[in-house]
Amino acid sequence: ATFKDGSKKVVSGWGVSNVGKLSPENPVVEIFYGTVKESIKINISFENESKLPFKGEGSLESPYLIENTTDFKALTDLFNASKTEAGMFGTGLYFRQTADIDMSGVEGYKGTPANGDDKRFFGGNYDGGGYTLTVNIKSTGQTSVFPYVYGTIYNMVIRGSIESSTSAQPIRTIKEGAVIANCDISLKLISSAGNCICYTNYSTVYNVYVHGTGDSIFKGFSGGKALKVYSNCKTDGGSALTDSHATAIDSLSNLAKALSSFTTANDTEGINALKKSLGERFNTSLLSSIS
DSSP states (O other), X not given: OBOTTSOXXXXXXXXXXXXXXXXXXXXXEEEEETTXXXXXXXXXXXXXXXXXXXXXXXXXXXXXXXXXXXXXXXXXXXXHTOOSSTTOBOTTOEEEEOSOEEOTTOTTOOOBOOBTTBOOEEOSEEEOXXXXXXXXXXXXSSEEEXXXXXXXXXXXXXXXXXXXXSOEEEEEEEOTTOEEEEEEEEEEEESSSBEEEEEEESSEEEEEEEEEEOSEEEEEESSOEEEEEEEXXXXXXXOBOOOTTSEEOOOHHHHHHHHHOOOSHHHHHHHHHHHHHHOTTOOGGGOOOOO
């Protein structure tokens, strides 16, 4: 220890403890010596941070930037390599898309094969920035854009198609505590089970407009919540898909009003879910226009 008079002395009996869960958004530890306690901020780096090939720092204020097809392919490869919950990729990290990205024809890109017997995990927070992500995936087995999601996906516009013999969906599974919010999803799903939002929802879907073609909106709904979810999805034959968790809507002017208003009880619940997931500094000004 260094004392006020400039002298130094080795002391014992002091310690360090974290204040809550350490993350880039909560970089605070408490130094204590006897009854004296002092909270200080520290710099946090993740073991694999130096390996991430993105601009940015991975924080809410300075997220990793997903600027092009190379970046999104790299992100997909990272969560596809995450095959256990304990080794989940992205926990505590923030990503932001900065431009329209078209993954059609990108060599090696086939989405994620995550399924109940062979899971993949994404625990990060992905801000689509209101830009469009286009995919045109042909694969076998269950196929999605995002795997088992434990974090947050918001401000996304997703277009294109997924063709798979087993099941096809933009998100495989929305796990407890995850939030999918403020998204506009329109995919042509060619599969024996085309799920317009996800295979199973265990958590919160908020302020989402889904259209395109498929067989169901949610294949499974297990304890999750759908808050302001609007659908204009149809079957290949042109029949409207219905779901008790989604409101049918076919007027874009009415949709725009519904998505941009944040005054209902559902909005309060949805925004609180986002704050819990992204941090208390989250506010509606961080929601991009998606309609």
